[in-house]
Amino acid sequence: MLRVIIWKEIKETIRDRNMLSSALSVTLLMVMLNMTAFRQLIANLETFVLYMAPCIGVLVGFSLSYRFTREKQEGTIETLLCTPLTLKELWLSKVIGLTIPSYVVTLATVTILILIRGHGIEETVAVYILLVIPMFIASAIGLLGYLQYVLGMKQVQMLNYVVFFTLFAILYAVVRKLSLETTTISWSNICLALMLPLIILTTTYYLVARLSKEKIILTIN
Template identity: 55%
Template sequence: MLRHLLWKEFTEILRDKSIVSSVSSVSLLMVTLGLTTLKYLSTHLETFILYMTPSIGVLVGFSLSYRFTREKIDGTIETLLSTPLTLKELWLSKVVGLTVLSYVISLASTLTLGLVKNVPVPMDVNTVIYLVVSVPVSIASSIGLLGYLHYLLGMKQVQALNYIVFFTLFITLYFIVKELSVKAVITHVSVTHTLTMALAILGITYYLVSRLSEERVITSIN
């Protein structure tokens, strides 16, 4: 059941027209960064990897997070939850699907930047672990928490939440761009701290979703 749901969700995400706008937004961001921080990106690519790579993934995940409320909007959430499918499985399938896509786009953005600037991506152990493990887990924790809130809150509250998240991301990106002028090094400490925090958020969110009643989700439609 879960494997079928994961595949179904992933294929639907790939057919989602919103992917085009997400990729366009990321491309615009990359072009802007290239024009405004040109002199830093060539020498501070590791700083970009540390801060911007996960941020791009979270940004893409946020732009597609409406998929958590799709069944609410369509009015099919009650029908879905009356099947053997559990809310936890539904949440997990969306988190995995959105995380995979968001991670691929963020990783592709980083690699593309390295190619354009003719700067090789650092391949030391800490950077590789950060890119392969810490970044996708960080993206998943953000998407998972956002998905839980979408299930918990009513539709009007979700709209307010989206505005708050959007402005928070905007402000965060503003300060991150300012940090690109400072050379950073990805150490085992930064990798461990990032991964530990992301796993903690993901674990707590998973527990909260498992405790969330299906009746609460259904009644939050109105």
């Protein structure tokens, strides 16, 4: 049952117009960076992968996470809550189903840069791309999904505005800072970077496990 929900979520996300707009937005961002004084950020692959790639993945994940709210708006959440699936399984299936497309967009961006660069990548860079980046995306989507479950519709709208402007402020700060320095990915970087999403995911899973279905129903109106 869980596998069916995950596959259904992936297919619906791929057909979603937000998926196309997210891919176009990432493309536009890369073009803008390449045309400005920040082109050296793209030239340094490890710097881009370490900082920019997770930001891009989280931005794409944020644009797709509205699907949590849409289920409340359309009333389908009530039907899903009546199925044998537990709330943890429902939340987990949506997190996985939204993380995979978001990660694919991010991975495609990094792959294009690697091909343009024309060189191989270090083992640490590969591990960071394959492990840390999807964990960052999943933790962000998971936390946003939980908040959209427990907040009312008007509160969710306010949350979206706050998250949107916060993400762009962080992205701008990262670009400004990294344009002045070069970074390499080490095993210590990987361990430190992996700790944050693991803590967020574990905490969010614990909160979802303690969340009642009645609480979600009460936030629909």
